[in-house]
Amino acid sequence: MWGILLLVIGIYVLCALSVHLAYRFRKDNDRTGKHYVLVADENQHRLEWYVRSMFSFSRWMGTEVKVTIVDQGLTEESRSIVDRLARGGNDLKLHAKEEASVSGKKDEKRSQPKKTDGTQLLWMLEAEGVVSQADHAVLIDLQNPADLSKMPF
Numbered sequence: 001m002w003g004i005l006l007l008v009i010g011i012y013v014l015c016a017l018s019v020h021l022a023y024r025f026r027k028d029n030d031r032t033g034k035h036y037v038l039v040a041d042e043n044q045h046r047l048e049w050y051v052r053s054m055f056s057f058s059r060w061m062g063t064e065v066k067v068t069i070v071d072q073g074l075t076e077e078s079r080s081i082v083d084r085l086a087r088g089g090n091d092l093k094l095h096a097k098e099e100a101s102v103s104g105k106k107d108e109k110r111s112q113p114k115k116t117d118g119t120q121l122l123w124m125l126e127a128e129g130v131v132s133q134a135d136h137a138v139l140i141d142l143q144n145p146a147d148l149s150k151m152p153f
Contacts, residue, residue, distance in 0.1 A: 033064030034152070035135035037125065040142050041072045048081045050142070050151070055090050057153040064091075065152070068130055070121065071096045095130055 036054065040047055051067060058065035069082055071094060079094065086092040118139045122131065131137040141147045 033066065035066040035068065035131050035137045037068045037070060037131065037137055037139045038142055039070045039072060039139065040074055040078065042075050044074070044078055044142055047078055051085055051092065053153055054151065066091045066135065068093045068095050095125065
């Protein structure tokens, strides 16, 4: 009787172990993650909160997340926050836009720089090798409240 009981328990343990191993191997193969591109300017007081929340949510859900912050006039304080978060082991990059793409054409007013729309920005980042087609990049303009709904949390 004890032999049959130990046999049943052993088979149960082997089945549970095989299910866990199969899930882990399948999960590692399907792990593509997402790449979030945050467009930030000098008015970003909550930038650190957004980035910390995104990484903590990704750790909690067990997904891989890459974050690129496009600098459209960040303050030195915001840059230092981004550098500190990047040193913390997160996959976080700061991408400074060139002055040629931020400044407007010669016939435009200086006070109104030409804004790059989302599609052009993603194409530019893909051409520079910052994002790739396989990254499934999500563009979030932090100045636009409607874009905040794209956040994973």
